[in-house]
Amino acid sequence: MKLLIVEDEQTLRDTIEKYFTEEGSICEVAENLKTALKKIAVYEYDCILLDIGLPDGDGFAILEYLRSSGKNECVLIISARNSLDDKIKGLNIGADDYITKPFHLAELKARLMAIVRRKTFGSNSLLTYNEISIDLLGRNVNVNDKLMVLTKKEYDMLLYFIANKGKVISKNAIAEHLWGDEMDMLDSFDFIYTHIKNLRKKLMELSGKDFFATIYGIGYKFV
Amino acid sequence: MKLASHYNKVSVIISVSVLLISGLIYYLIINHIARQQLDNDLTEEVEEVVDYVNLNHRLPKPVEFDEDLTSFKKTRLQQYDTRFFDAPYANPKEKKTEAGRAVSAMVKANGENYIVTIVESREETEYLIQIISAITLVLTAVLLGILIITNRFVLKGLWRPFYRILDQVKWFNVADTNKIALVETNVDEFKDLGDAVAKMSTRVTTDYQGLKAFTENASHEMMTPLAVITSKLDMLIQDETLKPDQLGQITDIYSAAGRLSRLNQSLLLLVKIDNNLLQDTEKLNIKNIILDKAQQFHEMIVNKNIQLGMELADIEINGSRYLIEVLINNLFSNAVRHNKNSGNIKIELSGNQLQFKNTGTPDPLQQDAIFERFYKGPASDGTGLGLAIMKNICALYHCDIKYTFNQGLHCFCIDFKGGLEACS
Numbered sequence: 071m072k073l074l075i076v077e078d079e080q081t082l083r084d085t086i087e088k089y090f091t092e093e094g095s096i097c098e099v100a101e102n103l104k105t106a107l108k109k110i111a112v113y114e115y116d117c118i119l120l121d122i123g124l125p126d127g128d129g130f131a132i133l134e135y136l137r138s139s140g141k142n143e144c145v146l147i148i149s150a151r152n153s154l155d156d157k158i159k160g161l162n163i164g165a166d167d168y169i170t171k172p173f174h175l176a177e178l179k180a181r182l183m184a185i186v187r188r189k190t191f192g193s194n195s196l197l198t199y200n201e202i203s204i205d206l207l208g209r210n211v212n213v214n215d216k217l218m219v220l221t222k223k224e225y226d227m228l229l230y231f232i233a234n235k236g237k238v239i240s241k242n243a244i245a246e247h248l249w250g251d252e253m254d255m256l257d258s259f260d261f262i263y264t265h266i267k268n269l270r271k272k273l274m275e276l277s278g279k280d281f282f283a284t285i286y287g288i289g290y291k292f293v
Numbered sequence: 294m295k296l297a298s299h300y301n302k303v304s305v306i307i308s309v310s311v312l313l314i315s316g317l318i319y320y321l322i323i324n325h326i327a328r329q330q331l332d333n334d335l336t337e338e339v340e341e342v343v344d345y346v347n348l349n350h351r352l353p354k355p356v357e358f359d360e361d362l363t364s365f366k367k368t369r370l371q372q373y374d375t376r377f378f379d380a381p382y383a384n385p386k387e388k389k390t391e392a393g394r395a396v397s398a399m400v401k402a403n404g405e406n407y408i409v410t411i412v413e414s415r416e417e418t419e420y421l422i423q424i425i426s427a428i429t430l431v432l433t434a435v436l437l438g439i440l441i442i443t444n445r446f447v448l449k450g451l452w453r454p455f456y457r458i459l460d461q462v463k464w465f466n467v468a469d470t471n472k473i474a475l476v477e478t479n480v481d482e483f484k485d486l487g488d489a490v491a492k493m494s495t496r497v498t499t500d501y502q503g504l505k506a507f508t509e510n511a512s513h514e515m516m517t518p519l520a521v522i523t524s525k526l527d528m529l530i531q532d533e534t535l536k537p538d539q540l541g542q543i544t545d546i547y548s549a550a551g552r553l554s555r556l557n558q559s560l561l562l563l564v565k566i567d568n569n570l571l572q573d574t575e576k577l578n579i580k581n582i583i584l585d586k587a588q589q590f591h592e593m594i595v596n597k598n599i600q601l602g603m604e605l606a607d608i609e610i611n612g613s614r615y616l617i618e619v620l621i622n623n624l625f626s627n628a629v630r631h632n633k634n635s636g637n638i639k640i641e642l643s644g645n646q647l648q649f650k651n652t653g654t655p656d657p658l659q660q661d662a663i664f665e666r667f668y669k670g671p672a673s674d675g676t677g678l679g680l681a682i683m684k685n686i687c688a689l690y691h692c693d694i695k696y697t698f699n700q701g702l703h704c705f706c707i708d709f710k711g712g713l714e715a716c717s
Contacts, residue, residue, distance in 0.1 A: 079520075079521065089527065089528060148520075150513045150516040151513055152558060154571070171517055171520035172519035172520035173520060175523075175527040237531060240543075240544065249589060250589075288540035288541075289530070
């Protein structure tokens with residue numbers, strides 16, 4: 071997968087690049103509108119992570135350029151503004167999703183994978199990861215060709231973990247993904263544990279493998 | 294009392310008293326002049342009588358002196374001062390007695406002394422005085438009437454610009470973008486007032502906008518560093534050499550960053566509500582929103598072993614989906630977060646009321662302070678903005694939100710009777 075990260079904040083750009091760079095993925099970066107437009111004109115990307123507030127103009131210009139030149143890149147807007155108007159505007163002129171700062175990298179990755187999958191659905195709506203195969207349209211999960219019945223939250227969690235495979239995900243990030251960040255539940259994340267435990271058990275029963283590694287004190291890793 | 298009424302009162306009192314006093318003086322002077330005139334006439338009459346006697350050496354016959362009644366009386370007095378006095382006048386033509394003025398003087402005829410008394414009718418002068426008084430009275434009344442009408446209508450018109458300015462000041466809302474319009478008037482004072490008010494409102498609005506923009510920009514600017522912190526932590530925890538206690542510290546940093554982010558979001562939301570920026574009004578079924586939120590909070594409720602009881606009627610309201618969801622979310626969040634283990638929550642939705650009752654601390658909250666921004670109970674670890682947001686959302690829709698404490702239950706009650714009118 072080829073990715074372009076358009077973000078003016080250098081530390082954030084580097085961190086995203088590092089997190090997204092993995093086997094089979096190439097990340098390119100642009101720190102302003104000019105560079106981004108130059109790169110988009112020359113190369114093809116699977117997805118563009120686009121910060122709306124850039125020093126030399128706003129990121130909507132890139133969406134307009136993509137649309138006018140008939141390009142079909144997925145665009146995920148990263149914005150510091152949690153503004154409904156910006157969101158609607160962005161989605162209207164061709165963005166696929168909108169994420170507000172601050173975000174967890176795991177959330178960014180999951181969103182990105184979701185829109186890339188949606189764009190490239192076509193004939194194949196099957197997501198395969200080792201023994202697990204997920205029919206994204208029918209929301210059916212099969213492990214070793216056996217149907218695994220999941221609750222909505224468990225299904226969401228599975229997709230989230232697959233998108234962030236091999237990465238340690240904090241409980242905060244999982245809670246925000248499943249319950250939204252307005253939940254304001256600071257006391258404890260104990261209730262996440264129940265969901266993880268159930269999903270882990272179901273996967274183990276069908277595959278005989280433990281996909282989850284508990285990283286004590288912080289969260290989980292899907293392997 | 295209005296300024297115009299004060300002015301009216303004073304001007305009426307002053308003009309009535311001035312008119313009355315001047316009327317009295319006027320009357321006295323006219324009376325005096327008329328009397329003088331009569332006395333002069335009578336003096337002339339007496340002179341005529343004296344002349345007649347000197348010429349004819351006999352007393353004249355009463356008929357020879359028209360209108361006036363003349364009578365002679367013999368006297369032994371050698372000296373008699375002419376004197377004037379009021380006396381009844383028997384009108385010979387109309388056979389009735391009228392007010393009169395008389396003079397008596399001494400006349401010498403044929404060596405004998407006579408006292409002549411001449412009575413003249415005062416009727417005409419009385420009549421004159423009456424007419425003059427009547428005219429004065431009528432004039433006074435007319436003047437008063439005109440004064441009152443003038444005060445009422447002309448003054449009202451004169452003050453109209455003032456009231457227009459006053460109305461604008463009354464309805465002035467610092468969050469509104471409409472400026473105070475200049476009032477057209479020829480009165481310099483009102484022009485000055487209007488200018489001053491317009492200038493002041495512009496300044497206040499600009500200051501407010503500046504402050505708001507500052508809050509908004511500051512909150513937005515904080516989002517990027519927060520994103521850096523969060524993403525750096527996300528990277529940091531990938532390091533497998535970290536020990537559990539280090540990871541525990543990272544979790545604390547995560548929580549603090551999350552709290553900061555929510556605080557920022559809340560501040561931004563408050564700015565948006567204050568500015569009425571969320572105008573995506575639609576028909577909403579509150580019952581469904583509550584059920585959705587109950588689902589969302591399910592894990593936390595179960596985790597605390599809380600009993601949730603709901604009595605919900607199908608009620609539709611008009612409002613912004615986002616804001617109503619925030620409202621319900623905050624109600625739930627409060628009821629769960631400040632609840633005790635194995636406590637309970639009761640939600641009642643009926644008619645125009647939504648009530649969230651929950652167990653929690655055994656003591657009531659400070660009713661007047663809880664809706665203040667950044668008010669926090671001793672045990673609260675929230676942003677301190679949740680209730681302020683709820684209050685502002687309610688205020689935006691002209692609803693009432695009240696907190697009561699009854700039999701160990703904290704109750705938040707929202708009355709929809711305002712703008713969130715059920716749209717049935």
